[in-house]
Structure formats: structure tokens, C-alpha cells
Amino acid sequence: MQTISITPSENKKQKPADDSLVFGRQFTDHMFIMDYEEGRGWYDPRVVPYQPLEMDPAAMIFHYGQTVFEGLKAYRTKQDTIQLFRPAENIKRLNRSNARMCIPTLDESMALEAIQTLVDIDRDWVPHKEGTSLYIRPFVIATEPYLGVSASKTYTFMIILSPVGAYYEAGINPVKIAVENEYIRAVKGGTGEAKTAGNYAGSMIAQENVAKKGYAQVLWLDGHERKYIEEVGSMNVFFKIGDKVVTPHLSGSILPGVTRKSVIQLLKDWGITVEERPILLSEILDAHKNGQLEEAFGSGTAAVISPMGELFYNDQSYVINHHTTGALSKRVYDTLTGIQYGTVDDPHNWIVDVPKK
Template identity: 85%
Template sequence: MHNISITQTKNNKQKPKDEALVFGRQFTDHMFLMDYKEGEGWYDARIVPYQPLEMDPAAMIFHYGQTVFEGLKAYRTKDDTIQLFRPEENVKRLNRSNARMCIPEVDEDIALEAIKTLVDLDRDWVPHKEGTSLYIRPFVIATEPYLGVSASKTYTFMIILSPVGAYYDAGIDPVKIAVENDYIRAVKGGTGEAKTAGNYAGSMIAQENVAKKGYAQVLWLDGHEKKYIEEVGSMNVFFKIDGKVITPHLSGSILPGVTRKSVIQLLMDWGIEVQERPILLSEVLTAHANGLLEEAFGSGTAAVISPIGELFYNETSYVINNHQTGALSKRVYDTLTGIQYGTIVDPHDWIVKVNPK
């Protein structure tokens, strides 16, 4: 056990009703913090009442964007067990992002213990309704007050929690997406494989533009030739073509998703051929023209699986599987959510229980 001090709130907030939950608007009673100072390392791991931060206006996070974050969830099972899905993968990825953004590595054991301790303390905030969960946001920010362009010498690692509603109200509904021609999300050697704020800020203009045209997400192409598929929105993407499942390989500009990794493992368990390789947009369109594009879906923490019902490119719409959720997409979704909520046996020890009662 690591020394994490706990100061409990004296003023518990009113918890929202499960049916009124939205994403990322309400926050629990407590938060975790730990500080870093060059020469001293990480210190003062603590859980305190959720509260605003007091920061110097010159803190480097505000000026140079030196920050990383993660996203995972806690789930309540039918017997009121609270459990996490592959949290060690999120912590490992946090440190990979840290390395890319010149942020000191966080002790992974401490980070995991902090997540479990905080979730356990605020376990009453984990909603009960089917499909709901407690979203967990670990993040690190640069705090040194300095306007020089260099890596900060001080940081704060924090974790906050937010109860969230079901992503889909009634079944998993296919979305319409549009290929992005004008902007790029990332290039090899850039920050695309790190989960850092600037990646998301830079992608918002494209998302705003397609939303005005009625599309839910952007399909990003590679930044060099603009021919190869990379991600869909902030999710990894899969295509089922002629019985095989193809997903872009981790080329250095694509975020290595925890859900992506889990989907690939399940498909392999089921004897379905999975190819991780460069995939041309033209290849997908040709497969569509030949009647071989059977399904497409995105994968990520928020939606788990988001089926794609329509692809828009160069003023042409390509309907996929008649705008219906494919059998494989649904099987993957049902299996992953079943494991997460404890209704399906976990074959790979992906679940971590939080202080079982």
C-alpha cells in the first residue's frame, strides 16, 4: 500500500438521478492530486474534496499545452460490485503519453491504487441504471510559472470522476461520418499516438464543419498522402471486408486504444481474421462498390462500439449495411459490455474489482 492521505468532504453534493445523467457535466465529491518537483520526484499523494484549483497565470500548461490525460470507466454489476476494465492499460498509455510530452513518468502502481481508492471512496456515485457508469479522468498538467519554451520542472497529477449516462438510449445506432479533406489530425513523428490536449483542440474545426452538414464524426486520413485511413473522430476504426476485419496499424500517428486492443483479442478468440495494416480509402470504396464492405465501426471508451452506417466522400454517400448495425459489431459490443458489467465471463482477466464488499 502506498501512502495516500484522505481528507473527506463535509458537504456531500446531491447526486444526479441516473436518468438525468449526461457526459462530463457532474463531478463527484472527491479528487486525487499528487505533485512533482524536479530533483524531488512525485510526492504528496492525496485525496481531497473536489474543488477549484489555484494556479499561477504563468503556469506552463496555459501557454505551451504540456499535458496528457486518460479516460476509463467504473461499472456497477447486478450484485453491486464496482469494477474497472483493463485500468493497467490506461496507466501504461498515460506514461507513454508522458514520455512523448516530456512529462516525468508516474509510478504505475501508485496511479492504479489512486484510481481504485478514489473510486471506492466515491462508490455511491457509480450509477445503477443499465448502460451507465462512472467516468474516470486521470490527467497531468505542467505547473511551473515560466514563459520560456522548455519542459516544466513542476507538475500535478490529478484524477476526477464523473457519473455518465448510457451512450445509446436504445440499442447501438449507426452513425454517418464524413472524410476530412482539408485538415489533418496528426503525422508520424508528431503527437498523434499521445493522448494530449492539443490533438483534440486541433481536430475541433473539422468536427464542427461536418456536424453542420449532419455528420456525427470525421474520418481522418494520413497527413502525408491523404490516402490512408487513420481514425474516426476520436476513435479507432475497423472495416469488415469479405469476411476479414481490417484496422489501421499503429503507425505512430494513431492512438493505441484500449478498446481497440480488446476488440482485436475478441475477434482472434472467435477465429476471425484480423489484419492490422495500412488501409487505403480507395480500397474501402472499391470494396463497397463490389459489395464486399460488410460492416464498419469505431471503438473507444465512451461508446465502446459505434457502428458506421454511411460514409461521405467527395460529394458522394456510401451506405454501409443498409444503415443497420452489423451482426459482428453487435456481438463485439454485447461481449465487451457484458464483461464490463459482469454479465459475461471475463476470459482474459481484464476486470479489476474495486475493494469488493
């Protein structure tokens, strides 16, 4: 495996106070970069001071959006160690996204070492306050200066870090979600299961529209029949109906969430029936009408677990669990965050340490 070179920053930034952290606004002192050239492969892995990029205006990322990204976090434990939550899953998903977007795959061991090395160098940026963390953003962009429509022959893989607080201002408190019935996010055979920028750019109009009405996120329906639930803009979704939990199956248009996978495992550990299958919106609304919809929540790296207190559809509001956090949502949240911060047992070996060098 290639050796990562390190150029320390000579101009250290002032670190923000833990109480003032927001999501994704502040960045650490260093970044990781590695380049790719057709015929040469990935080369020159390096940690350098955080800095602007100099790129050719014809770089293909600007014109055809050939890019992928990931999101994971580093957590500080009470023992002052730093740890990651299931990073190998994020790296595998990054490579699945790479394959879908015609980007060369990365050596997964090298990608993990890059994450650990960068986080170790900037470990002082991992905040201490409960509920805070260091967000890790690996991404790949196409860099060949060419206006022909084809896959780029050169790429850059980068990782940047950002100390963060809660993704939603509400935290673990329930949020309001609006069902989207005009625009579509993805269809089977498209790029919905890849973590690529275009998916998010195309969803912004719907998100902007519902935000003006006081809703935190959009709940997307399938792009073909507009009646099956898919996912929320930044989260997979779960519904507790009676004594079972249902979540949309991975149909090819839904992002396979790492947190989603972890939630399903925890529920099964607890003996709770989990069904991964197509879910009609009408089924959820009927369950609400019949008093069987006990809880609904989203899952994702940024928010971990976000209970849904209200669904809005066709000018009607459906309040869930009296707009309070349900017992199951709280249990999943407490268990996941407990594992992440090292206060709860990790029976599945999901935690990977960041060694101090």
C-alpha cells in the same frame, strides 16, 4: 509506496438520476491530486473534496500545452460490486504519453491505487442503470510559472470522476461519419499516438464543420498522402470486408486504443481473421461498391462500439449495411459490455475489482 491521505467532503452534492445522465457534465464529491517537483519526484498523494484549482497565470500548461490525459470507466455489477476494465493498459498508455510530452512518468502501482481509492470513496456515484458507468479522467498538467519554452520542472497529476450515460445519443445505433480531406490530425513523428490536449484542440475545426451537416464524427486520413485511413476523432476504426476485419496499423500517428486492443483479441478468439495494416480509403469505397463492405464500426472507451451507418466523402454518401447495426458489431459490443458489467465470462482477466474499504 506512498500512503494516500483522505480529506472527506463535508458538502455532498445531489447525485443525478441515472435517466438524466449525459457525458462529462457532472462530477463527483472528490478528486485525487499528487504533485511533482524536479529533484523530489512525485509526492503528497491525496484525495480531497472536488474543488477549483488555484494556479499561477504563468503556469506552463496555459502557454505551451504540456499535458496528457486518459479515460477509463468503473462499472456496477448486478452483485453491486464495482469493477474496472483493463486499467493497467490505460496507465501504461498514460506513461507513454508522458514520455512523449517530456512529463515524468508515474509509478503504475500508485496510479492504480489512486484510481481504486478515489472510485471506492465515491462508489455511490457509480450509476445503476444498464449502459451507464462512472467515467474516470486521470490527467497531468505542467505547473511551473515560467514563460521560457522548455519542459516544466513541476507538475500535478489529478483524477476526477463523472457519472455518464451513452457517449452518442444514438447509442449502439449506427452514426454518420464524414471523411476529412482538408485538415489533418497528425503525422508520424508528431504527437498523434500520445493522448495530449493539442491533438484534440487541432481537430475541433473539422469536427465543428461536419457537425453542422449532421455528422457525428470525422474520419481522418493520413497527413502525408491524404489517402490512408487513420482513425475517427474519438475512436479507432474497423471494417468487415467479406470474412475478414481490417483496421489501420499503429503507424505512430494513431492512438493505441485499449478498446481497439480488446476488440482485436476477441475477434481472434472467435477465429476471425484480423489484418492490422495500411488501409486506403479507395479500398473501402471499392469494397462498398462491390458489396463486400459488410460492416464498419469505431471502438473507444467512451462509446465502446459505435457502428458506422454512413460515410460521406467528396459530396457522396456511402450507406453501410442499410444503416443498421451489423451482427459482428453487436456481438463485439455485447461481449465487451458483458465483461465490463460482469455478465459475460472474462477469459483474459481484464477486470480489476475496486475493493470496498
